[in-house]
Amino acid sequence: MNKNEERAISARKLWLETFQQTNSVSITSRKCGVPRSTIYRWIERYQNNGIPCLKSLSRRPRRLAKLKINDSIENNILSLLESKKWGQ
Numbered sequence: 001m002n003k004n005e006e007r008a009i010s011a012r013k014l015w016l017e018t019f020q021q022t023n024s025v026s027i028t029s030r031k032c033g034v035p036r037s038t039i040y041r042w043i044e045r046y047q048n049n050g051i052p053c054l055k056s057l058s059r060r061p062r063r064l065a066k067l068k069i070n071d072s073i074e075n076n077i078l079s080l081l082e083s084k085k086w087g088q
Helices: 003-022 025-032 036-049 071-084
Strands: none
């Protein structure tokens, strides 16, 4: 774990501690300077999974959409490339 990840986790712990003290998302968001939606998200993650969930999740998509290129579209692209002399 790198320094930035450690800082992010400690900030999230602070948010949760502040929420537990105030029992108010609005007050917590004002004190910590983050949007209420962020506080709600981290409270939910913490309640579901505990301390280990405070690590950042990957933003990489779980799967990539398949390209939907059929023969007709491919032929149109190839004819455009040839007629406009693109890619030569």
